[in-house]
Amino acid sequence: MTLLRLGIRVRAEEAEPAYARLHEVLAAGAQVRELDGAVEYATYGAPDALPADARLRELAGDALLGISRTPLADGWATAYHAHLGRVTAGALAVRPPWVPGEPDDLVIDPGDSFGGGHHVTTRLCLELLQELEPSGALCDWGTGSGVLAVAAARLGWAPVYAIDLDGGELVAANARANGVGLEFAGCDVAREPAPAAPTVVANLTAPLLRAAMAVQPRPQVMIASGFLAGEMEATRERDGWGAALLCA
């Protein structure tokens, strides 16, 4: 299948509000490149899964400088991976396997999923996890690569349940690579019960968070992120995104 790299160039001085307005396009993770007087956000997808130029113009408004669509026949994931580095959040550092780092780093292969630890919402969740006292079971709703679940297991929660619509093999591989045990379950958290746990971490979008919170039993402690600042009440905000620590 042909995949496209969609590049959206916006004026540097309007890059942050433009990023927030482009949320529906970039929420699954975007590359960010600073160019001369501009910032380029890039994402990948099948041609019919990417939004039309008209929609991008509508979302980006006057900040838009240009749109590019580059076919990537093979190796598209590798192209995306080349932009991932080592990121830190509190005392934790996350890096992909091909980036050099320290022995204690969480080594997470993002595969084709969101979740190299690079997104600000993932880092907010990692920071908030480190402010809690690990105790008992934890469930990660929307685990992606498993980065938050692996971090939770490393910090001392057990058992740790990693939940996503699919992607169990990648999560299992990342758990093995970090020497932690995780239990993956394929589950739509907006529709069916996930394994119950007193602590939940959920890096989803605001609509999904609301839907999941209506369906799942209320945990004692929940870290929620993936929403834009202003969409939900936040404990912490950064770069236009919010994260909340909720206690029953």
Ligand SMILES: C[S@@+](CC[C@H](N)C(=O)[O-])C[C@H]1O[C@@H](n2cnc3c(N)ncnc32)[C@H](O)[C@@H]1O
């Ligand atoms: C924003 S990513 C977060 C990934 C990872 N937790 C992180 O912080 O890097 C959201 C994840 O939620 C998953 N997801 C989306 N809708 C879901 C649903 N209804 N039930 C379970 N997982 C879902 C997506 O597949 C994706 O992996």
